[in-house]
Amino acid sequence: MRITIIGCGSIGSKLAKAADEMSEVKRIYLIDIRKETAEKVAAGLNKAIVIESVEDELYHSDLVIEAASQAAAKEMLPKVVARGVDMMIMSVGSLVDDDFRTMIFDKAKTSEAKIYIPTGALCGADGLRSASVDEMEEVELITMKGPKSLSGVQYIEEKGIDVDKITEKTTIYSGYAREAVKLFPKNVNVAATVSLLGIGFDRTKVTVVLDPDIKSNSHELKIKGRFGEMNCHTYNIPEPDNPRTSHLATLSAISALKRIVRNEWFGV
Numbered sequence: 001m002r003i004t005i006i007g008c009g010s011i012g013s014k015l016a017k018a019a020d021e022m023s024e025v026k027r028i029y030l031i032d033i034r035k036e037t038a039e040k041v042a043a044g045l046n047k048a049i050v051i052e053s054v055e056d057e058l059y060h061s062d063l064v065i066e067a068a069s070q071a072a073a074k075e076m077l078p079k080v081v082a083r084g085v086d087m088m089i090m091s092v093g094s095l096v097d098d099d100f101r102t103m104i105f106d107k108a109k110t111s112e113a114k115i116y117i118p119t120g121a122l123c124g125a126d127g128l129r130s131a132s133v134d135e136m137e138e139v140e141l142i143t144m145k146g147p148k149s150l151s152g153v154q155y156i157e158e159k160g161i162d163v164d165k166i167t168e169k170t171t172i173y174s175g176y177a178r179e180a181v182k183l184f185p186k187n188v189n190v191a192a193t194v195s196l197l198g199i200g201f202d203r204t205k206v207t208v209v210l211d212p213d214i215k216s217n218s219h220e221l222k223i224k225g226r227f228g229e230m231n232c233h234t235y236n237i238p239e240p241d242n243p244r245t246s247h248l249a250t251l252s253a254i255s256a257l258k259r260i261v262r263n264e265w266f267g268v
Helices: 010-020 035-043 055-060 070-082 098-111 125-131 154-158 177-183 189-197 247-262
Strands: 002-006 027-031 048-050 063-066 086-089 136-145 170-176 205-210 217-225 228-236 242-246
Touching: 002 010, 002 055, 010 027, 010 035, 010 242, 010 247, 027 035, 027 055, 035 048, 055 070, 063 070, 063 247, 070 086, 070 098, 086 247, 125 189, 125 217, 125 228, 136 189, 170 177, 177 189, 177 205, 228 247, 242 247
Parallel strands: 002 027, 002 063, 027 048, 063 086, 136 205
Antiparallel strands: 136 217, 170 205, 217 228
16 A cells, blocks of 8 residues: 655654554655655655655555645545545544535545544544434533643634633633634544534534643543433543644554554444
8 A cells, every 4th residue: 555644743753654664555655844844754764755746646645644734634635535545634623614524525425535534532432423323412522631732722812811821720612613623723623523423513512621730631522312321531641742632643543544554444
């Protein structure tokens, strides 16, 4: 298999390293908005080369992985699936727009391309997926993060909140997933995944809490439906090189890649 990775930051670089060690992967194409970043990652691998354009290599690629941003995902999804190439996206918030999402899924069906969405830094997605087959009453995601994870978020800055001056647990946002994934594009992509698996962007409740004393990022998923009730709490260790990203999100991406290249689907 030959794969293309868009974005060579925290997740993309670790994905590339993992892919480099997979016997099933024969070639890795890397691209980043900063070419030198991609070149640095490629220099430490055996199978990787840096490319100038994703589109130029689509005829040579079996799988494209977006690990960059919602903007990158929205730009590349239509082009990739239209060519019939499979794509895995990490920035799931790019699918919040209903018309865009429908267009992408329609293109994928026509071209027989597959779209893969890892579960990310969240436990309980399998139960939510199963429960959604029947009647669902309520889905709520409560995300708790430290100051470093929420620094530089435009929504927070516009509210005049200085995350470094908060001394006690504080609710930063409470609303629904459609708005949350737009306001926190690098922090709550799991809210988009939960929405797609469950009752949609307009009914999935999202709460973002800042806790100055927290030692790990936390996601609590509460589900209520005809099946019963479920409460899953995940305590994530942030990536050292990017506190906005939980280490489990990286592991989820690597795990998904392994399943794809080996065509092994346990727990579906």
